[in-house]
Amino acid sequence: MATKTSTGKQTAKSTNAAAGTAKSATQMTKQPNKTGIKDSALEDFFADELKDIYWAEKHLVKTLPKMSKAATSAELKQAFTDHLQTTKGHVERLERVFEMLGKKPQAKKCDAMEGITKEGEGIIEDTEAGTATRDVGLILAGQKVEHYEISTYGGLQQLARTLGKDDIADVLAQTLAEEKEADQLLTGVAENGVNYQSAEEEA
Ligand SMILES: [Fe+2]
Numbered sequence: 001m002a003t004k005t006s007t008g009k010q011t012a013k014s015t016n017a018a019a020g021t022a023k024s025a026t027q028m029t030k031q032p033n034k035t036g037i038k039d040s041a042l043e044d045f046f047a048d049e050l051k052d053i054y055w056a057e058k059h060l061v062k063t064l065p066k067m068s069k070a071a072t073s074a075e076l077k078q079a080f081t082d083h084l085q086t087t088k089g090h091v092e093r094l095e096r097v098f099e100m101l102g103k104k105p106q107a108k109k110c111d112a113m114e115g116i117t118k119e120g121e122g123i124i125e126d127t128e129a130g131t132a133t134r135d136v137g138l139i140l141a142g143q144k145v146e147h148y149e150i151s152t153y154g155g156l157q158q159l160a161r162t163l164g165k166d167d168i169a170d171v172l173a174q175t176l177a178e179e180k181e182a183d184q185l186l187t188g189v190a191e192n193g194v195n196y197q198s199a200e201e202e203a
């Protein structure tokens, strides 16, 4: 019985592979392209993910000024303004990456980033201007943005190395380091008093 089951499983597996229907992540990463072969499924996937984060960064260029304007503490306002400049650099860096791939920069709507920034706008609506509570909410929203970016750039950097594109991986690593820095900076602003001040505020 055990042999029969095992044989049955093997047959099913090889049939799926031969049909080539499901492009699971496992299948895509099973045969890493380190030979410069173009148009692999993994390379297409990589380019698609670049379009996604390109849209997200461009969207953040529009969102960060709103966050800075809504912030109460001068320190938090400055943190968002500084990160706006950094984010403009991220857009340009991605344009360079598209160029290195021999592709035109193209943006594809990132539903996740749209959702995270919408949540941030909701926090602005739900909190009172000039309060530390609003700042706490903005820091939280900002950190959600940075964490999305950190996971995306971390994954893309690794993917670029798998594809044998170390030059692109190095460019993405620069942005990754700046996203981590921004996240730590926001933690610092929270620890420096915003959280404490907000705990003192009346409901
Ligand atoms: Fe960014």
Ligand SMILES: [Fe+2]
Pocket (backbone or CB within 6 Å): 083, 087, 145, 146, 149, 179, 182
């Ligand atoms: Fe960022």
